[in-house]
Amino acid sequence: MEERRAAQKAAIDAADRLFYARGIQAVTMDELRAETGISLKKLYSLFDSKQAILLAVLAHRHELWTSGIARAAGAVSTPRDKLLSVYDFLHGWFTDGNYRGCGFINAFGELGATVPAVALAARKQKDSFQRYVAGLVEQAGAPASLAPQLAILAEGAQTTAAISGSADAAHSARDAAEILIDAALQR
Structure with a gap:
């Protein structure tokens, strides 16, 4: 459970940095994967969509x-x-x-x-x-x-x-x- 929270926090922090610097639509899920080091499969297990990540941000x-x-x-x-x-x-x-x-x-x-x-x-x-x-x-x-x-x-x-x-x-x-x-x- 702690590992999941840490991964969610890492994804939220990275998405926040990227969205804030470049805009939401300009950032792809693949860029978020690269920024966090979390696989796309894992990202989608943490958040079911880019919109869900944005709402968490x-x-x-x-x-x-x-x-x-x-x-x-x-x-x-x-x-x-x-x-x-x-x-x-x-x-x-x-x-x-x-x-x-x-x-x-x-x-x-x-x-x-x-x-x-x-x-x-x-x-x-x-x-x-x-x-x-x-x-x-x-x-x-x-x-x-x-x-x-x-x-x-x-x-x-x-x-x-x-x-x-x-x-x-x-x-x-x-x-x-x-x-x-x-x-x-x-x-």
């Missing part, structure tokens, strides 16, 4: 995202700073040297119109993030209407950073978030 990315923003929020103490920590997390992500956009947005853009499971996974991840931000907004005592505004800033920063190749979008989004948060808390 997206689930893994969701875990990384969720734990990353939770870690950033856990490093600060005030509700306002917890909200702003999202943008600090984004800046760290944008500057890690490997940033190519949000994996969910990329997958949705590439396959969302033709693979309903990919569209659903992307929607679930975005909904989860919005619920997370809504919880932080509630803790801060701000109006619920602030949550989607802050989430949109974060989503826009991700897209802008991917296209521009600059992490400045995180700072701009953080600056705008500070204005929105302070205005909402003064109501």
Whole structure:
């Protein structure tokens, strides 16, 4: 059982690297086999299709995202700073040297119109993030209407950073978030 989990993890990690760097449709199962050293027969015993591997990659990315923003929020103490920590997390992500956009947005853009499971996974991840931000907004005592505004800033920063190749979008989004948060808390 442990060997199976290790092989699944190796396949997910390799698929994530390849899909993120080159796009999902550009990567073949044979390339994934070569990257992992796992035979095609074994890969298909671990995941019954390339789509199944992609969905596992997206689930893994969701875990990384969720734990990353939770870690950033856990490093600060005030509700306002917890909200702003999202943008600090984004800046760290944008500057890690490997940033190519949000994996969910990329997958949705590439396959969302033709693979309903990919569209659903992307929607679930975005909904989860919005619920997370809504919880932080509630803790801060701000109006619920602030949550989607802050989430949109974060989503826009991700897209802008991917296209521009600059992490400045995180700072701009953080600056705008500070204005929105302070205005909402003064109501």
